[in-house]
Amino acid sequence: MKSRCPNIKYLFEPRSIAIIGASQDTMKLGYTIIENILSGNYIGKVYPVNPKGGEILGHSVYKSVEEIDDIVDIACIAIPAKIVFKAVKSCAHKGVKFLVIITSGFSEIGNTAEERKIASYAREHGMRILGPNIVGIYSSSVSLNATFGPKEIETGNVAIITQSGAIGIAMIGKTKVEHIGISAIVSVGNKADIDEADLLEYLISHKETKIILLYIEGIRGGEKLARILKMATKKKPVIVIKSGRSKRGAIAAASHTGSLAGADKVFDAIIRQCGVIRAENIQEALEWCKFLVNSPVPKGENSVIITNGGGIGVLGADACEKYNVNLYDDIQTLKKTFSEVTPTFGSIRNPVDLTGQASLVDYDKALGAALKNRNIHSVICLGCETTFFNAEAFKGIVKKQYDDYKIKKPIVFSIFGGDKVESCIINLREYNIPIFSDTYKAVSCLSALYSHYRNKISPTDIIKEIDTDIHSIERIIKQARKDNRYFLLSYEAQDIMKAVGIPIPKSYVAHNISEAIKYAEEIGYPVVMKVVSKDIVHKSDVEGVALDLENKAEVIDAYEAILYNCRTNKPNALIQGMEVSEMMQSGIETIVGARRDPSFGPIVMFGLGGIYVEVMKDIVFRSFPVGPKETMKMISELQSYPLLLGVRGEKKKDIDVVVDTVIKVGAILQKCKDISDIEVNPLVVYNCGEGVKALDVRILLSKPEEV
């Protein structure tokens, strides 16, 4: 029996909750959870469940969930792992919608079978599971704190989804200290059923949530996650912390393309493609959340630094370059705006330097002028404690200006000095004013906001359908499957290129010398000849390749030499023919690839041929599907990109066709579930207008366990 999925709204706004494993023992999670729910003033009904019955905190205990004479939207399960399945069955009987399984001891310690059994049972009975191995869920909409974490949670507009329960608990505490208000905290743990994507889908239109923070350790079903992240980030900022950036933490990627890059590089490329803002660590993420939730989105890229010290100003400019915040440099406007408010020895250039003699009146005027000016879209106000700097008076100015402009224009402050400055910072932060001792931190917050701004205004890329001769492709794959091959032969791979319109060298398979000569003459000399054999993957290794054949005599010689070499070097190989192809003009050699990432599904990759990818690790990735704009952006991120633009007087290369080819290669992989890996190496790129040619194509099919 397969039932309809319950609406995820009832996970965030349950009308009632049953706590299976409710306990009177204050040392048990089953007590803490009920206590948190009750002291948090949950607006729905609370039903403690425990076979022992009795009463807990004034609520009578049901012996079983089935005894409850009411609908039960959530059953929160906090009982030993070995009896969870039994409880889940009762819940199915009762018609519970969501199972919040706190209990640990499942797949995280290798007990995967039990977890799968529970998950598939729940699915069959129309229930969804959060967890297991979680700290619970908090939802401000109904004032529900169904966690065993801290009792007090500050209500606000940041939703947190965390894979680690421990970090979830610690974040509840830290957000309270930092006055970061929370709309929801969901611990996803082992993700037996509900994952980040399911939750994000709901949070996109969740009114209480203005910002979403994800703490991720590992990704499953990343294809769906990427799709939903793209939608979410257009509506609200999504900030991600992913642990395991380092080699020590990252899973060794199995395939060739993966091993070139390391899993984190792929993750990083894809979440940026999705418009996600990635924080390096939890502190940074929380600072960003706090700033973004309180700040308006800027109306443009023109940022201005106001400072009372050259040194601090330059440090601020350094930080802006590091974090990609654009300093406005229209001298005319800067002059008009600041010349009246800047002392003689100051500078109206950006950073606007009021000098160490700056009085607070100067600060007030300059800050006011910057905030008022429509050409200035954000302001970085810096201060260094000098003999003239009065932190107490500065506080007043900051408060006034911030209050006047906080909903109109992003502003960050950073002041540096002794105890008066420090207490000024502490005091202003109590009012949620973004002021920091560290200039770099201030600029980093603004930079996160600009990441969101840029993603929000960037036009949605058009994903176009690629014309594909899918029947030819299927025929080729069918043949390979029949032969029990997990790779395609060279000519088969070429036929697949033809099926999506990627140009390949003219090429025929000859079965004897006279055919070889005929084809060579049809193609035109010089030609290249390669052995065709399902038993020979690396043709060069067996000397099965001959280049630059200029006439009939050379074709004959080469044909015989290749046959001889293959018979000598690989005696048992079945020779199926000899591929004769046109000898290519030289151009820039590139590599285009596509594969199924274990986390993210179809991804495409691009790099310049040879040592650029191998030695310099100069390679870029995107999840597929991807539109032409984003593909162009991806290509331009290569360090070696100038080579495609033409260096040393060379002409610009045909980059548009490269973009097209990358998308086509991705489309093949996406459409044919049988294909696991495509590598065009080299894809030779010619001058603008002259296109590309796929010289060598390697296509692997998925092994049975991967399909």
Added chain:
Amino acid sequence: MKSRCPNIKYLFEPRSIAIIGASQDTMKLGYTIIENILSGNYIGKVYPVNPKGGEILGHSVYKSVEEIDDIVDIACIAIPAKIVFKAVKSCAHKGVKFLVIITSGFSEIGNTAEERKIASYAREHGMRILGPNIVGIYSSSVSLNATFGPKEIETGNVAIITQSGAIGIAMIGKTKVEHIGISAIVSVGNKADIDEADLLEYLISHKETKIILLYIEGIRGGEKLARILKMATKKKPVIVIKSGRSKRGAIAAASHTGSLAGADKVFDAIIRQCGVIRAENIQEALEWCKFLVNSPVPKGENSVIITNGGGIGVLGADACEKYNVNLYDDIQTLKKTFSEVTPTFGSIRNPVDLTGQASLVDYDKALGAALKNRNIHSVICLGCETTFFNAEAFKGIVKKQYDDYKIKKPIVFSIFGGDKVESCIINLREYNIPIFSDTYKAVSCLSALYSHYRNKISPTDIIKEIDTDIHSIERIIKQARKDNRYFLLSYEAQDIMKAVGIPIPKSYVAHNISEAIKYAEEIGYPVVMKVVSKDIVHKSDVEGVALDLENKAEVIDAYEAILYNCRTNKPNALIQGMEVSEMMQSGIETIVGARRDPSFGPIVMFGLGGIYVEVMKDIVFRSFPVGPKETMKMISELQSYPLLLGVRGEKKKDIDVVVDTVIKVGAILQKCKDISDIEVNPLVVYNCGEGVKALDVRILLSKPEEV
């Protein structure tokens, strides 16, 4: 009259100080300085000087410095710029040793002439100048606070040298807040005379100083600075903040090599070569100072993370990789050390995970085990606030373990959570225990300590003298100077290579066809032919080069063609002959360069030829002189370095000879002050044992204003 320089000891330990411009007006610097000196309990004599006479804070005022009936080690000058010179003359008369010129309004606003006049007058009269345009000097040895900054300075072991007065003042405040004790603060301002190098030289053996912090905006005389930094960092950690990392801040470097890299890349390479630890910003630098001043140097690289949460542990491991802290992975030792103290579901692998259920007894045991073990050289103790985490009890454990081991082994702590955790951090920091909310910060501190450790244990590189035929070189340069040339002709540059023993292709200059044929036959075919003309710098541009000439006929043709081309493309050029040289075997093309950096003097650079340097910006620098070990390290820092090791089955290249060549090229530049630029491009590198050849060498001579 040129007098002997006074011993800089008297700047840090003056027996007496005169304040020229002492004032009763509490709004004036001349008052603040005296007040700071007196309230700071300076142990020497204080002599206020002001033509008005009278009394200030109980001290009678001298009308002129000459009236003082005592030696005067320091005269602190705080009077308007236009009358400073007059005061300096009086000081000379009096025999003052050091002038601490607070006054601004000199070279920083373009008034360079006055500053130079004062500086040269002082030099001639045996006085040294600190400043002008500074906040003053603080020296804990004699309890002297001769600054107009904050009155209260915490005494300790960090010496600060700052180019910015404003940042100096703010740092005094901030160090007090952070309990960072100061041994000296010296503001160097415009550096008319005394610079960072002079001060460092003294601070190397300054007992009170354990760590030196430099805030730098621009470098002059970097050659001397580099030399002294190398000595200083062997004794004590030197931490540098340099503002102007970004393009916007950095001075556009004039020469080719510089423009490839940007000035900051050169600065960064050189200070790392000198063993300096570079901080990105002031906060980071101060955190490092505080940690390093309180921590012992580790005895080895084995670091262990102890944690109660998988997530925080992985974040810690990520931070260790980012900051290059080595996680110990001897499983046997880890098992032996931690298996007894780690719960069943925990992990004895590093990070050692005590799990969320970890009790404080577990923490105590694990921490103790790690600190006791001699194979473990440093400990990173992390904590995440779980239901079982008692911050108050944790505090006790941290205090006890830290007290027991703080002088034996470096330890850092990081805990993350709510208000109890936060107040635990604040409380422990009061005891100077290195505990942070941010795991990355904790690891970054340990990383700074490891930078110091690695520099300290690295054996001093042997700078060997290069055998140079200096007479030949001088003869060549003399000829070029006679011709009014600022570049050497190709054969001259080759002769310079010969003078230090860098191999060049066999090559002769022919003056007619028959000579060309004779030389070609002596060298052996194939040969290369190039025009020789002082009027033609870029030979290819005028088609003055012919490659791969295989026989006599081709030599004749090429000779005539080159002559024709040059006469057509550059009619007025004087053709001085035709260079005939051996045609080289292909190898890996590299670039070796040396130039005089405007800040750092002689520097050498190395990169792989062609687009590696131009497009990929893959280039490395060192200041010269440099020993073979450091040169090897420099080369191995190239991203393209694997190409020299041999990729795709190629043999390893002759890296030792490359090292040798880089040092020789540097030595030429260092020895010949006339040479401003050397670029060997390409230096072709062959397989191990087969050496290198300098195919093309470009040598520029300094213009008169540069000599």
